Amino acid sequence: xxxxxxxQPGMFVQEKEAVTLDCTYDTSDQSYGLFWYKQPSSGEMIxxxxxxxxxxxxxxxxxxxxxxxxxxxxxxxxxxxxxxGDSAMYFCANLITQGGSEKxxxxxxxxxxxxx
Amino acid sequence: NAGVxxxxxxxxxxxxxxxxxxxxxxxxxxxxYWYRQDPGMGLRLIHYSVGEGTxxxxxxxxxxxVSRLKKQNFLLGLESAAPSxxxxxxxxxxxxxxxxxxxxxxxxxxxxx
Numbered sequence: 001x002x003x004x005x006x007x008q009p010g011m012f013v014q015e016k017e018a019v020t021l022d023c024t025y026d027t028s029d030q031s032y033g034l035f036w037y038k039q040p041s042s043g044e045m046i047x048x049x050x051x052x053x054x055x056x057x058x059x060x061x062x063x064x065x066x067x068x069x070x071x072x073x074x075x076x077x078x079x080x081x082x083x084x085g086d087s088a089m090y091f092c093a094n095l096i097t098q099g100g101s102e103k104x105x106x107x108x109x110x111x112x113x114x115x116x
Numbered sequence: 117n118a119g120v121x122x123x124x125x126x127x128x129x130x131x132x133x134x135x136x137x138x139x140x141x142x143x144x145x146x147x148x149y150w151y152r153q154d155p156g157m158g159l160r161l162i163h164y165s166v167g168e169g170t171x172x173x174x175x176x177x178x179x180x181x182v183s184r185l186k187k188q189n190f191l192l193g194l195e196s197a198a199p200s201x202x203x204x205x206x207x208x209x210x211x212x213x214x215x216x217x218x219x220x221x222x223x224x225x226x227x228x229x
Contacts, residue, residue: 004158045159045206045220091158101147101166103174104218106158 004107023092033095034075040088120221137192139207148190152203
């Protein structure tokens with residue numbers, strides 16, 4: 001079964017520092033994709049970053065980067081220069097192909113709190 | 117361009133009542149999805165649709181039915197609500213074959229007493 005594990009229920013970081021949110025995945029697919037979403041207290045799901053399994057370079061989007069270690073099946077999110085507005089829930093997700101269509105499988109999330 | 121909208125935003129039901137949640141998207145997306153989010157859990161896929169007139173089961177389909185009669189609308193029905201269905205429901209849509217661009221609605225908070 002496809003599975004996403006986020007082992008950190010909560011994380012704290014000081015404003016302007018960097019933080020790493022862990023994500024490991026378990027998939028038998030040869031081709032897959034990994035996503036990170038941010039969910040602020042307002043509830044909406046916001047796409048942050050995507051890494052394809054065949055991408056040779058780690059994905060980066062502004063202050064977000066993905067530390068992709070394929071052999072370890074990990075896809076950790078790194079947020080640099082944390083801001084107060086980064087306080088939110090963060091979900092890692094794996095894109096799987098099942099029955100000819102693509103679906104996302106989500107982890108349980110990590111609650112990030114940025115302290116001033 | 118409203119993106120993905122969900123109706124209603126909040127609802128309280130009594131056990132055994134029925135209701136339909138509406139998801140609408142104006143981006144001409146082929147794929148639409150219904151998820152539920154429970155405390156301490158990530159989103160779990162209930163049902164999804166890969167095009168008008170098609171539906172398929174996701175991870176947690178029991179107790180729900182769906183319909184996609186029009187491309188822009190994806191309906192989620194609860195025939196006989198149970199307290200275990202208290203959750204936040206998210207709808208999402210994506211262009212055909214590209215879940216990378218999955219756009220989420222704002223969510224519907226449902227409480228079943």
